[in-house]
Amino acid sequence: MARLNLLEETRFEKVPVSVYPSQDEASIQVAQRIAAIILDKQAKGEKAVLGLATGATPVKVYKELVRLHKEEGLSFNNVVTFNLDEYYPMLPNAEQSYVAFMKKQLFDHVDIPQENINIPDGTLAPEDVQAFCIAYEQKISNFGGLDIQILGIGRTGHIGFNEPGSAPNSGTRLVTLDDLTRRDASRDFGGKENVPTKAITMGVGTIFKAKEIVLMAWNEKKAEIVKKAVEGEISSDIPATYLQMSENVEFVLDTDAASGLTRFNLPWLAHDVVWEDSLVRKAVVWLSLHLKKAILKLTDDDYNNYGMAQLITEQGPAYSINIRIFNELQRTITGWPGGKPNVDDSSRPERAEPARKNVILFSPHPDDDVISMGGTFIRLADQGHNVHVAYQTSGNTAVWDDDVLRYLEFVQDFAVAVDDDNGVTRNIYEEAREFFKVKKPNQVDPEIIRTIKGLIRKGEAIAGARFVGLPDENIHFQNLPFYDRGKFSKEIDFEDDIQQTMELLRQVKPHQIFAAGDFADPHGTHRVCFDIVLEAILRLRETDEWTKDCWLWLYRGAWHEYPIHEIEMAVPLSPQEVKRKRLAIFKHQSQKDLPVFPGDDPREFWVRAEDRTSETAGLYHELGLANYEAIEAFVRWKF
Structure with missing residues (x-):
């Protein structure tokens, strides 16, 4: 399983980053890392204390752990788990609860003792939340701290539910969720209005105490926030940047989530590259937009000042490169998306024939x-x-749902108007109204x-x-x-x-x-x-x-x-x-x-x-x- 991080390519990156070709391969590696901790602790007769996350990101990690249990005999009998967070309020048997998630993805399929499972309680009375959070922190400490903490990252840059504004020394507490976080969860809840506005979460300070921290991110949707977390300045606006202060953290990414990192997105700024045609086009377009200069106005100095001296040496001068890329872009533009009949189509996006496609x-x-x-x-x-x-x-x-009733009401009224009411529509309408009420x-x-x-x-x-x-x-x-x-x-x-x-x-x-x-x-x-x-x-x-x-x-x-x-x-x-x-x-x-x-x-x-x-x-x-x-x-x- 190839890992794609090369040390000479990481000068922009402020945390260790491992990049894998797919989330499947990355998830297996993280699962094996967790399994190694469990086995090491078993050999010493100790408890393995795991900090676990929810959401789509760790699903395949848990799937591999279940496979290791069922096919290779990995026991969870010595494992104690602490989950990062839970919506508040939230019943444990609700479909959207993290209790239900963890049971479905992991706990119901392995031999972990029920008493070793710890998840924030979404059913607490408001006046009991603070005491619970203090006790949650203390319980983690009593077990000697987390051996490893698994994290995802939200598009606000949150880790756990530590939203923008969270302090680096924050502990387990009740928080208010960012609007973007709630929008991202809206599909699971049937609309943003149904997503809880609060959650109980481990704090950034709690996470920092873990002996190992692994932040995972998959797919292109996470690329922008990953870049900010890995390469940006430390800021409370993006809590994941606090991880830059830890000596025990690693970001584990698939190629899509890593695509915004400088070494992949603008590689000529990070290391020497092979100037293939597609990369030349990307670099010239970037340089033009970055400098706010039309392509045909770019100079040799512009190229040299932005990591493209090698390109000028191999394919320059700038004017020749400019003309070539300008012409390539010009040829993409066509008012004939189905092809223009009876013309030379050798440099057009679509074929001229057949004229009628x-x-x-x-x-x-x-x-x-x-x-x-x-x-x-x-x-x-x-x-x-x-x-x-x-x-x-x-x-x-x-x-x-309102649109359903509106259309059914129209059909009912139309049936009455033409004296053709057999009652079927009325029955459907009444059933729909009763269903929507509950x-x-x-x-x-x-x-x-x-x-x-x-x-x-x-x-x-x-x-x-x-x-x-x-x-x-x-x-x-x-x-x-x-x-x-x-x-x-x-x-x-x-x-x-x-x-x-x-x-x-x-x-x-x-x-x-x-x-x-x-x-x-x-x-x-x-x-x-x-x-x-x-x-x-x-x-x-x-x-x-x-x-x-x-x-x-x-x-x-x-x-x-x-x-x-x-x-x-x-x-x-x-x-x-x-x-x-x-x-x-x-x-x-x-x-x-x-x-x-x-x-x-x-x-x-x-x-x-x-x-x-x-x-x-x-x-x-x-x-x-x-x-x-x-x-x-x-x-x-x-x-």
């Missing part, structure tokens, strides 16, 4: 198509391509309500696709089964989803496929939907000749865009096209104003979409290219 746009949710690439969608239809759209999931989770946070809706919510979003998607210019026969609702199955089980088979997608692709035989390329959250719907599309294409490539002439383009959603140096097709939009895109997004009325799952961005989806594409256009202009109203960006998938 079969195109299919896969939309994970019923509004991703117009939010993410609505202008390109409109352009493809306007330019006469045979455009299809496939809505992969119903999106029923993201519909407000519905618990994050409780799965009954099938009939999920169906109604799906129909609401289906109607909106049809309206949006028609507005773009698609005929009804080119609008496909896959309603892939995994989406609703996932509400009841995490063990899901995707074969029927793949087969359905293969059937649709065979029907359309596309020259172009557009799919969502949002991979920051590997467990998110967008990633699952992409994996299904990719597997379907790969299977078809083994048997179907048309696939050899099929290109796959990836787009991103309303939150983040591809960095400029990665963009391979940039489709500029006029002010009129931006307005048409906005009107297409407005067809999705259930997602307007405040969606059920807004994420950590308070802006409406149409505002996010317009800001994102205008920012992309602005960056192109800063680099010295034309000044467009907006740009939608795409990256081609290489098979």
Whole structure:
């Protein structure tokens, strides 16, 4: 299992950092480290005292520990555990409690004595919390302190629930949760309003007393905060930076979480590099934006002053490099996303032929198509391509309960108006009202309500696709089964989803496929939907000749865009096209104003979409290219 940290690359890093190719490999290493402590203590006849964390980050560590117990006989009989934190108030049997989490992930599967398990008590009366916290600290001390403390990191930089503002010597206490922390937890609770506002957490000072501290972070969503924690100045604004003061800490990352570190993101500043074409493009774009100078104005001194002297020596002078990169970026821009007919396409993003292409746009949710690439969608239809759209999931989770009642009330009133009331709708309506009265946070809706919510979003998607210019026969609702199955089980088979997608692709035989390329959250719907599309294409490539002439383009959603140096097709939009895109997004009325799952961005989806594409256009202009109203960006998938 390769570890990717090289000592000469770490001069920007203020804590030891180990980087692994995947979170699976990293998790196994951390689990083996914990197992070694347990075995060493067993050999000495002592207790192994573990500080444990919750959340998605340590799940695979616990899975490996369970495997070691069941397959290799690792006993937990001598183990004492102290969990970092717990929501307050919180019942131990609640689905969102950390007691339930730890039982499910670890304790129910190993031989740890129940009396050796310690988790902050979310059921305490307010007046009893302080005494409990003092006793929790004392109990840790009575066992001789923590042998190892496992940590994750929140996007506020919190460790445990030590939010910004926490003191480095803080002890176990009741804290108020940051709004971003609550937003991140909202999906588990069925909305931010259901997330507790407080928690009991070990303090930074408590964590510091551990003999070893291991902070783990996975995936691209954590890259920005990891960089601040590892390379930034120590600050109460980012409590994880306090770990820089410990001599016993190690950050364990996968490559995605480490991608923001200087040695990976801007490697020419950290060490000598091999100047491959893609790295030259990235470096020149960075230098131009960093200095706020157009690419064609960069000088040899600019390159030399920012770690690129070797590049100038090998490929310079600056003017030659500038011209080359400027031309590469210029060639990504096209007003013909389906290819421009009857032209030399050797330096264009898309092929000129066939002039009229079969195109299919896969939309994970019923509004991703117009939010993410609505202008390109409109352009493809306007330019006469045979455009299809496939809505992969119903999106029923993201519909407000009030909307269900509103639509049912309309159907009831309509039935009365045409004297065709058979009472079925009224019964559904009454059942829905009664269910919503007692519905618990994050409780799965009954099938009939999920169906109604799906129909609401289906109607909106049809309206949006028609507005773009698609005929009804080119609008496909896959309603892939995994989406609703996932509400009841995490063990899901995707074969029927793949087969359905293969059937649709065979029907359309596309020259172009557009799919969502949002991979920051590997467990998110967008990633699952992409994996299904990719597997379907790969299977078809083994048997179907048309696939050899099929290109796959990836787009991103309303939150983040591809960095400029990665963009391979940039489709500029006029002010009129931006307005048409906005009107297409407005067809999705259930997602307007405040969606059920807004994420950590308070802006409406149409505002996010317009800001994102205008920012992309602005960056192109800063680099010295034309000044467009907006740009939608795409990256081609290489098979």
